[in-house]
Amino acid sequence: MADPTSNDQNCLPGMVMTAGQYTAIVESVRPMARNTWCVRLRQPQLATRITPGQFFMIRPEDGSDPLLGRPFALYDTWDDEDGDPAGVDFGFVVVGKMTSLMTQWQPGEEVRLWGPLGNGFAPSSAKNLICVAGGIGQTPFLAVAMEALGLRTYGTPTRDVPQRPENVKLCYGVRSADYLAGLDDFDIKGLDVRIATDDGTEGHHGYVTELLDQCLTEQSSDTQVYCCGPEPMMKAVAEVCENHGTPCWLSLETPMACGFGACFSCVATVKEDDGTTDYRRTCVEGPVFPAEKLVL
């Protein structure tokens, strides 16, 4: 078995300055909710470098099926017995070939990682931070919340958080209660979790956007919204924020082929200051964009 700490790092100069290729070792694969799993990987180098909202591409170490890596957001980093970052956790929903394969991974198996990738969420500078998640879009918000609440640090050198929010909320919407993933993980001191289910099996009966609207009606000044989820939901979240005059950032989950800026398969349409539109690569310039810049 390869030592995950001894990988060569193959950075692409000028393109993805901090990204490297690594072998990681599967520690565990655990069910989180209906059709939803969490993988724990041992890969200390990646764990020390990745920051909230960033992602990595992952594929099997051997073989060519699937050939292309798949992007997954950081759920959180985890520590070894000495308290040093040892690896990364990520949560996923089974949709196709790679995610089906990942449910079968066994402890000790080697997988190939490429990352950390993307810009991620900047540390919030507002008094109130509201994270809005739709379905598996909850994954980036554990690390966002841990950092915002001062419970964990990320990056090398450690990312500076100049001003911590006083209030941190997670508005989390799913179709029904059996899709709620990681509620134990989100049971963090200081995090106000509000749940919405489409069918009313838990929390607010309705869309997460209705919860967000309530939150912003209570408290919209000095507030920032971070959002990740299906595109129609993110579009609705952006509209609610616009109505309240609240700045909002969206993390896109555009399908990706290369993950390092070369193939342009992941472009998002953005509005330029002069009123024209242009394209940005979600893997390099994103996945997080200010909502008002995006054409959704």
Ligand SMILES: Cc1cc2nc3c(=O)[nH]c(=O)nc-3n(C[C@H](O)[C@H](O)[C@H](O)COP(=O)(O)OP(=O)(O)OC[C@H]3O[C@@H](n4cnc5c(N)ncnc54)[C@H](O)[C@@H]3O)c2cc1C
């Ligand atoms: C930056 C980023 C972060 C992501 N983070 C996570 C995460 O933390 N957890 C998670 O579960 N998923 C995440 N995704 C989505 C994840 O990458 C896809 O679900 C995964 O690539 C599917 O691989 P597959 O081989 O199982 O499916 P495939 O066999 O490749 O595809 C199966 C079906 O799903 C569709 N599909 C594939 N990818 C996407 C996509 N991105 N959006 C919509 N439809 C798609 C395909 O068109 C096809 O119909 C993220 C995507 C991006 C871009």
Ligand code: FES
């Ligand atoms: S995935 Fe290839 S440019 Fe973004």
